[in-house]
Each structure stands twice: as C-alpha cells, then as structure tokens.
Amino acid sequence: MVSIEEYGDFDTSWCPGCGNFLILKSLKQALAVQGIAPRDVIISSGIGQAAKLPHYLRCNMFNGLHGRALPVAQGIKMANPEAAVLCVSGDGCTYGEGGNHFLAAIRRNIDLTLLVHDNQIYGLTKGQASPTSARGHVTKAQPEGNRSDAFNPVSVAVAMKAGFVARAFSGEPEHLSEVIREAMAYKGFSLVDILQPCVSFNKVNTYGWYSQRVYFPQNHDPSDWGAAMVLSEEFGDRIPLGIIYRAEKPVFGLGARLAEHEYDKNDLKAVLQSYT
Amino acid sequence: MSGKSINVVIGGAAGQGLVTIGQLLSKAVVRAGHHLLVTQRYMSRVRGGLNTYAIRMGGEDLSGGTESIDILAALNAEAFSRHVGDVVDGGLVVAGTDFETGEREALRIPFEELAPKPLFHNTVMLGVLGRTIGLERGILEDLLRQTFGRKGEEVIGANLEVLRNAYAWASDRDYGFSRRVGPGSGPGRMMLNGNEAIALGALAAGCNFVSYYPMTPSSSVAMTLIAKGAPLGLQYEQAEDELAAMNMAMGASYAGARTLVTTSGGGFALMGEAVSLAGVSETPVVCIVVQRPGPATGMATRTEQADLDLVLHAGHGEFPRAVFAPATPEECFYLTHRAFDLAETYQTPVFVLSEQYLADSYRDVEPFDLDGLPEVARPLLEWNGGEYKRYAETEDGVSPRLVPGFSEALVRADSHEHDESSRVTEDKAVRVNQNSKRLRKESGLFEEVIGPDYYGGENADVLLVCWGPTLGACLEAVDRYEGDKSLAVLHFKQVYPLREEQFMDFLESAGRVVAVEGNATAQFARVIAGETGFVIPDRVLRFDGRAMTWEYVLKGLTDIL
Numbered sequence: 138m139v140s141i142e143e144y145g146d147f148d149t150s151w152c153p154g155c156g157n158f159l160i161l162k163s164l165k166q167a168l169a170v171q172g173i174a175p176r177d178v179i180i181s182s183g184i185g186q187a188a189k190l191p192h193y194l195r196c197n198m199f200n201g202l203h204g205r206a207l208p209v210a211q212g213i214k215m216a217n218p219e220a221a222v223l224c225v226s227g228d229g230c231t232y233g234e235g236g237n238h239f240l241a242a243i244r245r246n247i248d249l250t251l252l253v254h255d256n257q258i259y260g261l262t263k264g265q266a267s268p269t270s271a272r273g274h275v276t277k278a279q280p281e282g283n284r285s286d287a288f289n290p291v292s293v294a295v296a297m298k299a300g301f302v303a304r305a306f307s308g309e310p311e312h313l314s315e316v317i318r319e320a321m322a323y324k325g326f327s328l329v330d331i332l333q334p335c336v337s338f339n340k341v342n343t344y345g346w347y348s349q350r351v352y353f354p355q356n357h358d359p360s361d362w363g364a365a366m367v368l369s370e371e372f373g374d375r376i377p378l379g380i381i382y383r384a385e386k387p388v389f390g391l392g393a394r395l396a397e398h399e400y401d402k403n404d405l406k407a408v409l410q411s412y413t
Numbered sequence: 414m415s416g417k418s419i420n421v422v423i424g425g426a427a428g429q430g431l432v433t434i435g436q437l438l439s440k441a442v443v444r445a446g447h448h449l450l451v452t453q454r455y456m457s458r459v460r461g462g463l464n465t466y467a468i469r470m471g472g473e474d475l476s477g478g479t480e481s482i483d484i485l486a487a488l489n490a491e492a493f494s495r496h497v498g499d500v501v502d503g504g505l506v507v508a509g510t511d512f513e514t515g516e517r518e519a520l521r522i523p524f525e526e527l528a529p530k531p532l533f534h535n536t537v538m539l540g541v542l543g544r545t546i547g548l549e550r551g552i553l554e555d556l557l558r559q560t561f562g563r564k565g566e567e568v569i570g571a572n573l574e575v576l577r578n579a580y581a582w583a584s585d586r587d588y589g590f591s592r593r594v595g596p597g598s599g600p601g602r603m604m605l606n607g608n609e610a611i612a613l614g615a616l617a618a619g620c621n622f623v624s625y626y627p628m629t630p631s632s633s634v635a636m637t638l639i640a641k642g643a644p645l646g647l648q649y650e651q652a653e654d655e656l657a658a659m660n661m662a663m664g665a666s667y668a669g670a671r672t673l674v675t676t677s678g679g680g681f682a683l684m685g686e687a688v689s690l691a692g693v694s695e696t697p698v699v700c701i702v703v704q705r706p707g708p709a710t711g712m713a714t715r716t717e718q719a720d721l722d723l724v725l726h727a728g729h730g731e732f733p734r735a736v737f738a739p740a741t742p743e744e745c746f747y748l749t750h751r752a753f754d755l756a757e758t759y760q761t762p763v764f765v766l767s768e769q770y771l772a773d774s775y776r777d778v779e780p781f782d783l784d785g786l787p788e789v790a791r792p793l794l795e796w797n798g799g800e801y802k803r804y805a806e807t808e809d810g811v812s813p814r815l816v817p818g819f820s821e822a823l824v825r826a827d828s829h830e831h832d833e834s835s836r837v838t839e840d841k842a843v844r845v846n847q848n849s850k851r852l853r854k855e856s857g858l859f860e861e862v863i864g865p866d867y868y869g870g871e872n873a874d875v876l877l878v879c880w881g882p883t884l885g886a887c888l889e890a891v892d893r894y895e896g897d898k899s900l901a902v903l904h905f906k907q908v909y910p911l912r913e914e915q916f917m918d919f920l921e922s923a924g925r926v927v928a929v930e931g932n933a934t935a936q937f938a939r940v941i942a943g944e945t946g947f948v949i950p951d952r953v954l955r956f957d958g959r960a961m962t963w964e965y966v967l968k969g970l971t972d973i974l
C-alpha cells in the first residue's frame with residue numbers, strides 16, 4: 138500500500154478556491170490507490186498554472202516549456218517503459234501551443250496519461266482566451282468576444298480514435314480520481330480533459346456553471362465509436378462526464394530501460410565491418 | 414595533367430541510376446586498395462535535373478574535391494554539354510549512342526547491344542568504367558554478387574553476364590586513356606560518408622535514442638542510426654516537427670537515454686527554444702547540424718558553412734556549450750563520440766556542425782578503432798549521498814546527475830530558474846548562484862578544447878585559417894601553389910570554445926592571415942576576432958552553394974596576394 142501522505146503536501150501559488158487543488162488531490166488519490174510509489178512516477182508538464190502541479194507533488198518531474206510537455210513525456214516513456222508517465226498541463230499549453238504535439242501523441246499511442254486542466258482561459262498570463270474558450274467569450278484581450286470557435290479536445294480525440302478519452306470535472310473529485318486511475322491503467326495514450334474553474338479569470342465557466350451542466354450518462358457504451366462521437370459533441374447546456382471512448386489499439390512498442398542499455402562490442406564491430 | 418589522381422564524374426538525371434553506378438564503382442575502387450573521395454551534387458528533385466557523382470581516386474591521400482575531370486561518364490546530353498569543358502587534355506568521355514557529342518571524341522557504348530534490357534544499363538556502365546580505370550573484373554563481380562545476393566541466382570547470373578560482356582567490349586577498344594593510379598594503403602578499408610560516420614560515432618558512444626524530423630542533408634544520420642542501431646536496441650522516432658524532436662530528446666535524456674538529434678539549419682532554428690531548455694535543465698544532448706545554404710529554405714541540396722552564428726547563439730539566455738566541426742569522416746566519427754562524452758560530463762548541449770559536402774562525400778578510411786575509444790561518462794543510477802539535489806552547487810558547476818526511477822531519490826528537472834532542489838525561484842541570490850554554477854561548467858569544457866591543427870613550416874608568409882571540411886581544399890591549394898611565398902594552413906575542428914594559447918602564436922607569426930570559409934561574411938573569422946581581438950584581414954569566401962575546392966582557393970589567393 139502507498140499512502141497519500143507519501144506524495145507530500147506543499148504550499149502552492151494557486152489562488153484560493155482554484156479548481157487545480159482538487160485535481161492535485163484526486164491525482165494523489167489515484168496514485169495511492171494503484172500502489173504506485175513516488176519514485177516510479179514521472180510527470181512532465183509545460184508552462185501555466187496547471188503545469189505547476191508536479192512542483193506540489195513528491196515525484197520525479199520534468200517541468201519543461203510551454204506547449205512541449207507531450208514530446209518530453211513521450212521521450213521519457215521511450216527511455217523508461219517501466220515508469221508511470223503522466224503529462225499534466227493546461228488547455229492553452231496542450232491544445233494551443235502544443236496542438237500539433239497533441240495530434241501526434243494520439244497517433245503515436247505511447248502508453249502514458251495526459252491530464253489537461255481545462256479552464257477555458259489562460260490563467261498564468263491573466264485571462265486571455267484559450268483554444269477552448271467559447272466563441273463570444275469576453276476577456277480583456279477579446280473585448281468584443283472571442284472571434285474563434287472553441288476547440289473541442291474530446292471530439293478531436295474521439296474522431297482520431299484515441300484509445301482512451303474521458304472528461305472529468307474537478308468539482309467531482311471522487312469521479313475524477315477514478316477516471317485518472319482507469320486512464321493510467323489503460324495500455325496506450327489516454328486523455329482526461331478536466332473541467333477546472335479558474336476563479337480569478339474565468340467569470341463565465343464557474344463552479345456553478347459547470348455544476349449545473351455536468352451529468353453522468355447512463356447506458357453509454359464507450360466502445361461504440363459512433364455513440365462516443367455524438368456524446369463528445371455535447372458541450373453546452375449539458376456536459377457529459379466519464380469515459381467517452383475506449384478501445385484497444387496497437388501501442389507504440391518500447392524496448393529496455395535505456396539507462397541500463399549498452400551495446401555488445403561485437404555487435405558494433407559487425408556494424409563497422411559492414412562498411413568495408 | 415596531374416598524375417596524382419583520376420577524377421571520374423558520372424553525370425545524368427535523377428532516376429537514371431547514377432548513384433547506383435557510382436556507389437558500386439566507388440566500393441570497387443576502395444576494395445582495389447585505392448584512396449577515394451566521392452562528392453555528390455544533386456538537385457532537389459526526385460527525377461530529372463542534372464546530378465553528378467564524382468569519384469576522385471588516387472594512390473595518395475586525397476584532401477578535397479576538384480573541378481577538373483579525367484573521365485566523364487555522361488548519361489544524358491545535358492551532363493555532356495555542361496561538363497565536357499571540364500575534361501582535362503587526354504581525358505576521356507564515355508557516353509551512350511542516344512545523343513550527339515559533336516566534335517568531341519568519345520567512347521560510345523552500344524547499350525542495346527550489350528544489355529538485354531534497359532534495367533541492365535547500370536551494369537554495362539559499371540563494366541565499362543571499371544575497365545577504363547583498370548579495375549580487376551573479379552572485384553566487380555564480387556560486388557554484383559553481394560549487391561544482388563538477395564534477389565536470387567537468376568538476377569545475379571544475368572548481371573554477371575552483362576558485366577562480362579561490357580568489360581570485354583571495353584577491353585577491345587582503344588580509347589586512348591591509359592592513366593592508372595598506384596595502389597593506396599591496400600584493401601580492408603571502410604568506405605563511408607560523413608553522415609554515416611557521425612551515426613557510427615554516436616553508436617560507438619552508446620547513443621541509444623534519436624529523435625528527428627527529416628531535412629536534407631541531415632536525414633541520413635538518423636537513417637543510418639536506425640538501420641544499424643535499432644536492431645541493437647536503439648529507440649528512434651520521427652517526430653511531428655523539430656520542436657517535438659528536441660523536446661522528446663530532452664525527455665529521453667532526462668530518463669537516462671544517450672541522446673542525439675539531427676537536423677539542418679531551418680530545423681535547427683526551430684529547436685532553438687529547447688536548446689535553451691537543455692541549458693537550464695542541464696540535460697545532455699548531442700545536436701548534429703548539417704548545414705546547407707540559407708536563409709530559410711535556401712538551397713536544399715547544396716553546401717555552405719553559414720550556420721555557425723546560429724549554432725553559437727541558439728537558445729535564449731546564457732549557458733555553456735561546445736561546437737565541433739569535422740573535416741573528414743574520421744573526424745565525424747571521433748568528434749561525435751567525443752561530443753557525447755562532453756554532453757554527458759557537462760550536462761549541456763554539444764553540437765557537431767557538419768555540412769552537405771561532407772555529409773554526402775564518401776571516402777576510404779582506416780577501420781575505426783572501437784577498442785581504443787575512451788569511455789563515455791554515464792549518469793548515476795543509484796544515490797546514497799543523503800538528500801539528492803538535482804542542481805547541487807558544486808565547485809566545477811557539475812551536479813551529480815541521477816536517472817529517475819532507479820532509486821528512492823526523486824529527480825526533478827526544471828526549465829525555470831530554480832534552486833538546488835529544483836524549486837522555482839526568483840530570489841536574486843539563488844539566481845546568481847545557479848546561473849554562475851551553470852557557467853562554471855565552461856571552465857571544464859575549456860580545459861578539454863581540442864586545439865587547431867597546423868600544417869606547414871614555421872613563420873609562413875601566408876596562413877590559411879579554415880574550419881570544418883574546407884580543410885581539404887586548403888591543403889591541396891598549398892600543395893599545388895606554384896608562387897614564391899610559403900603557405901601554411903591552420904584548421905579548427907573545434908570552433909567553440911576557443912583557447913587562445915593554442916593558436917595565437919600561429920596567427921601572430923604568419924606574414925599574412927587569410928580566412929577561407931564557405932560563407933559570405935567570414936563567420937569564423939568574426940568568432941576569432943570576438944574571442945581574441947585578432948582581426949583576419951583577408952578572406953577567400955565561397956557561398957555559391959558549392960564546396961570549396963583547391964582551384965577556388967588558389968584563384969582567391971591570386972586576387973589577394
């Protein structure tokens with residue numbers, strides 16, 4: 138058994154009441170329940186308020202650049218297939234700056250879990266629209282309302298047939314924790330898009346706003362891609378939570394832990410020999 | 414006509430098989446015990462255009478390419494008309510019968526007669542060229558057997574028959590070309606190009622991870638690593654872009670892989686952000702940057718030495734780095750190996766700056782000595798030293814690098830300014846300490862600088878200063894110079910950092926110093942000026958996309974002297 142305490146307790150620089158706290162707590166819970174010790178967890182994160190999460194957790198971490206957490210996470214897993222690899226960042230970081238990496242990670246299907254703190258706003262840079270902000274969302278930077286359509290990461294992931302696609306809400310921490318556990322147990326790339334109220338800069342998508350809308354669909358079969366596609370489109374008056382799509386698919390093959398890997402000198406000699 | 418070497422140039426359109434002919438012929442030349450230097454010029458297209466494959470063979474070491482042609486094998490009319498002017502007196506033109514060669518005497522090969530199908534034209538050309546340069550038929554036959562080995566006896570048999578016919582046909586002709594080169598250092602040598610040698614140097618250093626995004630002329634580094642390394646456990650990935658490639662490398666390296674990325678200028682420009690990340694997070698990585706002419710997309714298949722400034726300054730902020738610039742496949746191999754050791758020891762990005770000319774030029778080399786290579790530094794897998802701090806402040810600036818997941822100690826790497834325990838900080842004292850700690854690694858790197866090589870007598874009248882593969886052209890220019898001045902060459906294979914005491918005497922004692930570079934602004938001369946205050950007044954610069962040649966250097970010197 139691994140206790141939650143092993144994951145530590147740190148001061149944070151998050152605003153009081155921010156949705157990030159419950160995500161952190163749910164993640165600790167999910168790790169402890171799975172009996173994964175801190176030494177075996179490696180978290181890659183980008184830049185933003187959400188991306189600070191590994192600083193508030195006892196674990197191995199690589200806190201890299203804005204938008205680039207996914208390539209780092211994939212590199213880590215390729216070098217150490219035995220580690221439990223998570224990638225944690227915000228919606229701006231993951232879907233904006235890192236959009237191409239998001240698409241590639243789905244296609245590549247390396248076994249790791251991506252947790253996106255989706256607050257539909259840029260928190261750290263003080264409230265500009267993010268890729269998931271709704272069209273018309275008014276911010277200081279978008280005074281006439283956001284002029285672009287919102288990116289729906291869940292739809293895109295399902296459309297691309299990512300093997301594990303879920304949506305959760307930080308206001309439902311028990312459910313969130315359970316979904317994270319399932320995502321981590323899934324063999325392949327898994328996405329949990331987490332609705333996270335930003336109490337400082339997003340005055341539209343508040344706890345109340347999300348709470349009134351989220352629901353747990355009954356009788357949804359996540360293996361039914363068509364049904365998942367339809368469900369993933371639902372984001373407005375009602376927002377479905379849970380595993381939206383789930384399927385087995387070929388996982389990116391990995392080798393030994395590269396830190397221990399060494400070539401046999403005779404093999405190398407044979408390689409050189411092939412040039413004579 | 415110089416008696417030193419024979420330069421065979423095969424010219425034709427892409428898709429006509431000139432590379433196949435060229436490679437088989439080159440391999441045969443090396444197996445026959447001759448030295449060789451292959452330079453390829455190709456256009457950025459998959460079919461058509463005019464490409465050339467030049468094989469310069471000789472009994473002595475060949476330092477660089479040349480513009481004069483001894484045997485021109487023209488696969489089409491364009492190759493003929495474009496290059497016939499470069500054929501030396503007493504040289505030979507070989508061509509098919511499908512186009513006019515005008516007044517020029519040429520050995521016209523009746524391909525239809527000698528080959529049952531166009532598929533065999535390459536083999537015909539191999540037989541004819543092999544015979545004209547005096548290779549034994551047996552060597553050519555062995556090569557064909559190896560090349561077509563997997564295709565079965567029938568294919569081998571058919572090719573061997575065509576080869577014998579072509580060889581016999583050429584033996585019966587008097588084509589007036591009888592020059593032969595003496596044997597070099599005998600058989601048993603390797604034949605490979607610069608990019609292959611970089612990949613092998615990486616493997617020899619234990620490189621087991623490569624992430625890249627394809628870009629000519631760097632791609633073959635990754636292709637070679639994958640072909641040779643993947644069966645032995647190397648992990649590789651073609652990333653979605655260079656940003657991903659470099660960041661993936663960061664993750665892999667942090668997790669204990671020995672990591673390489675490879676790209677060319679345009680791709681490297683995109684990697685800049687993560688080069689900076691490697692600097693602050695102290696993550697080792699070897700970056701291979703194979704130059705081609707810029708700016709932007711420039712000339713994809715031509716050569717230049719104009720990305721030195723970019724590599725020296727890539728990445729925002731200040732952090733240590735080292736930059737190597739090999740001149741030959743040997744240097745590609747040994748310097749890449751060394752780059753891994755430095756990257757690993759100093760936990761910082763180290764660069765190998767090559768260029769298209771070296772990337773694609775094949776040479777014969779002494780088989781590399783794996784047993785004689787020094788050990789490459791390794792990260793720690795265990796930690797028994799009390800609380801582990803990833804960025805512990807040490808005297809030499811090097812903190813113990815532990816791989817995550819192998820011990821109880823947690824390994825935390827960070828892109829922000831951080832304290833010894835990787836906590837993000839804006840504390841001014843901590844900032845100064847950490848930045849200074851990182852920069853202290855420069856003294857270690859400085860101690861390990863490989864000084865330049867000096868070729869020539871003391872106090873030369875004229876000293877040619879060059880870096881990277883421009884060396885060959887300089888050496889041969891000195892060799893062929895017929896004026897009354899004494900010439901010498903100073904060649905840098907490490908271009909950053911520089912240690913003044915390793916070379917200032919040479920610069921100061923030479924009568925005149927001339928920078929020879931493959932760029933328009935003498936970038937390396939500026940580095941020397943910046944580091945030492947010594948301004949090199951004269952320059953021979955080439956930036957037409959072609960490699961430096963001895964002819965070009967001599968012409969430039971004539972204008973200066």
Ligand SMILES: Cc1ncc(C[n+]2csc(CCOP(=O)(O)OP(=O)(O)O)c2C)c(N)n1
Nearest residue numbers: 184185186187203227228229230259260261
């Ligand atoms: C390359 C780069 N561009 C821009 C920034 C500035 N920046 C920091 S965080 C951020 C947006 C963060 O938004 P999000 O990912 O949604 O995270 P949140 O703060 O909302 O959790 C931006 C644009 C940066 N650090 N690096």
Ligand code: SF4
Nearest residue numbers: 152155186260335336
């Ligand atoms: S700015 Fe928003 S997202 Fe960031 S900590 Fe505050 S409430 Fe949370």
